[in-house]
Amino acid sequence: MTALTLQEEKLKFTFPAGWIGSAYDTWTFYRKQFQTACEADHKAVDFVVKDTQDCLWLIEVKDYRQNKRTKPLTVWGEMATKVRDSLAGLCATKYADGNDRQAEAVALLQAKKLRVVLHFEQPRKQSKLFPRAFNPENIQMKLRNKRYLRAIDPHLLVVDTSDLSKVAWTVQSVPLN
Amino acid sequence: MINQLKLKNFTVFPEAELNFGRGLNVIIGENGTGKSHLLKLAYSIVTTLAEGGLDKHKAEPTKGQLQEALALKLRRVFMPDELGRLATRKRGRNRCEVSCKFADGPLNTEFSFSTQSKSEVTIETSPKKWLEKLPVFIPTRELMSIYPNFVSIYDTTVGLELEATWRDTCLLLGALERRGPKETKIKEFLEPLEAAMGGSVVLDKSGRFYLKLPSGNMEMHLVAEGIRKLGMVARLIATGSLLEKGYLFWDEPEANLNPKVIKDVAKTILHLSENGIQVFVATHSLFMLRELNILSEQAEKKLDVRYFGLSKNSDGMNDIEQGDSIEDLGDITSLDEELHQSQRFSELG
Numbered sequence: 275m276t277a278l279t280l281q282e283e284k285l286k287f288t289f290p291a292g293w294i295g296s297a298y299d300t301w302t303f304y305r306k307q308f309q310t311a312c313e314a315d316h317k318a319v320d321f322v323v324k325d326t327q328d329c330l331w332l333i334e335v336k337d338y339r340q341n342k343r344t345k346p347l348t349v350w351g352e353m354a355t356k357v358r359d360s361l362a363g364l365c366a367t368k369y370a371d372g373n374d375r376q377a378e379a380v381a382l383l384q385a386k387k388l389r390v391v392l393h394f395e396q397p398r399k400q401s402k403l404f405p406r407a408f409n410p411e412n413i414q415m416k417l418r419n420k421r422y423l424r425a426i427d428p429h430l431l432v433v434d435t436s437d438l439s440k441v442a443w444t445v446q447s448v449p450l451n
Numbered sequence: 452m453i454n455q456l457k458l459k460n461f462t463v464f465p466e467a468e469l470n471f472g473r474g475l476n477v478i479i480g481e482n483g484t485g486k487s488h489l490l491k492l493a494y495s496i497v498t499t500l501a502e503g504g505l506d507k508h509k510a511e512p513t514k515g516q517l518q519e520a521l522a523l524k525l526r527r528v529f530m531p532d533e534l535g536r537l538a539t540r541k542r543g544r545n546r547c548e549v550s551c552k553f554a555d556g557p558l559n560t561e562f563s564f565s566t567q568s569k570s571e572v573t574i575e576t577s578p579k580k581w582l583e584k585l586p587v588f589i590p591t592r593e594l595m596s597i598y599p600n601f602v603s604i605y606d607t608t609v610g611l612e613l614e615a616t617w618r619d620t621c622l623l624l625g626a627l628e629r630r631g632p633k634e635t636k637i638k639e640f641l642e643p644l645e646a647a648m649g650g651s652v653v654l655d656k657s658g659r660f661y662l663k664l665p666s667g668n669m670e671m672h673l674v675a676e677g678i679r680k681l682g683m684v685a686r687l688i689a690t691g692s693l694l695e696k697g698y699l700f701w702d703e704p705e706a707n708l709n710p711k712v713i714k715d716v717a718k719t720i721l722h723l724s725e726n727g728i729q730v731f732v733a734t735h736s737l738f739m740l741r742e743l744n745i746l747s748e749q750a751e752k753k754l755d756v757r758y759f760g761l762s763k764n765s766d767g768m769n770d771i772e773q774g775d776s777i778e779d780l781g782d783i784t785s786l787d788e789e790l791h792q793s794q795r796f797s798e799l800g
Contacts, residue, residue, distance in 0.1 A: 338797065348794065397797045407797040412790050418778050428778065 282320045282335040284448045285395065285435075293443075294381060295323025295331075298360060303373040308363045316359040317352065322382055325442065330385035332357055338397040338407075350413055353392055354422040361426070390427040391441060392417065395434050410434065452729050453493060453698075457550040460539040462488045463769045470773065471731075472757035473554070475724040477743060478733040480761030481784040485769055486733035488529075489759075490588070490700045491616070493731060495524045496551045496560055497586045497698050498619060504581025512581060514574040521562055522572045527615035535568040550576070558582060586698035587623060587687055588616040591706040593679035595671040595686075598624055599658040624683065625654070626690040637689055640722070644685045647715040652682045652689070660686070677712035680704070684719055695727045705736040717742035725754060737785040744777065 299318040367379035538547035557579035650664040661668040760780030
């Protein structure tokens with residue numbers, strides 16, 4: 275059985291054997307139909323994958339090593355919106371007859387548990403006062419708050435390539451230009 | 452133990468119901484949201500019930516006694532121009548109502564007063580007995596250095612613009628050290644504090660506090676402020692005020708302390724709450740919150756910790772959120788400010 279690999283920008287994710295899933299924001303149904311549904315500009319997490327224990331993982335990847343953040347939204351505000359919209363999108367994909375990802379959505383939504391992970395590669399800029407621009411614990415604490423994603427995953431994780439001990443997959447940096 | 456505090460029209464709170472835990476109660480909120488008001492109100496009630504019990508010949512409380520005693524305590528602790536200033540202002544008269552419920556039902560106390568009240572509250576429910584022990588209030592500044600003669604000066608000077616909590620706590624600091632069967636327990640409590648301070652607290656015959664170091668005694672004025680705060684707690688343990696059952700109200704324990712001492716203070720707070728003291732802490736510090744969180748997670752026995760988040764809503768009124776975990780609260784200002792600071796830093800070129 276080949277391992278599932280997914281790439282986002284310069285980061286390659288390799289999931290254990292038996293995991294299924296894909297890059298959700300590339301789904302045609304999402305891009306052509308769901309993204310602008312309900313008069314909204316829906317957002318999407320990068321990967322939706324299901325492990326062999328029937329747990330669905332929504333994974334958002336932020337890689338600020340090269341490009342500095344320019345969006346006016348906060349990282350945590352954007353993340354919360356993406357998770358909410360992706361869950362709605364997955365559900366819609368499951369029930370929209372004849373779309374290209376219906377079978378995959380059905381399989382993913384057979385999961386019995388749901389976990390959310392933000393893979394957050396820090397900006398390279400650092401100083402004595404800011405050994406890391408963001409303290410990942412701060413973002414994790416914010417996202418676990420009830421105003422953000424507590425109702426969806428109270429144990430949400432914020433990780434990066436320096437410590438992936440709490441997740442089952444590996445992440446490799448594709449050489450930066 | 453206080454189970455519940457219900458307020459209506461009290462200072463910045465149009466309406467509030469706080470359900471406390473028997474261990475540690477952490478109150479979070481930015482300036483002006485009423486953290487200290489909550490601590491001071493609960494303290495005023497508890498200490499009034501305990502002061503009445505100091506006279507062993509006194510019968511059970513009466514409404515007549517309490518209506519003046521509670522009003523006087525509130526005025527001395529909050530220091531408003533008049534008692535009625537503590538009732539939320541609005542056009543015409545307004546009435547403030549306070550209900551304090553204890554695990555020990557006969558202590559339940561309910562009272563009210565209006566924006567016109569000067570020196571009396573109306574007792575709606577009178578407690579049936581007195582509390583046995585005086586509570587402790589630790590204000591934001593340390594008191595060891597102002598201790599000498601402070602109580603005498605406070606009690607004999609008219610119009611002194613100082614909160615009664617300072618006077619009350621100085622009174623407790625001057626109590627005699629406990630001797631007898633409790634000494635072993637006290638020693639066990641004091642050990643980590645004395646290790647952090649590098650010495651022990653002594654009250655000299657001159658009425659001044661010193662830190663007893665291996666090299667000799669050092670005047671408290673010469674000791675770092677953080678150590679003086681730990682010294683206060685050590686002294687209050689040695690005198691039995693913070694031993695076994697009791698109440699501790701601590702306003703911004705992190706004030707003027709460096710993170711190293713905040714760690715020691717957090718340990719002390721947890722230790723006290725694990726040992727029968729109901730602790731109420733108002734804090735701004737994310738570092739303190741995290742220390743308390745780490746220590747309570749590490750504790751062998753699950754600790755009873757309650758969190759209260761105070762904020763102003765869009766109408767400018769005060770809201771209270773509460774729960775058993777920090778995630779039950781809404782936005783935490785100190786966390787948000789750190790995150791926004793990170794965001795600003797990451798946007799630098």
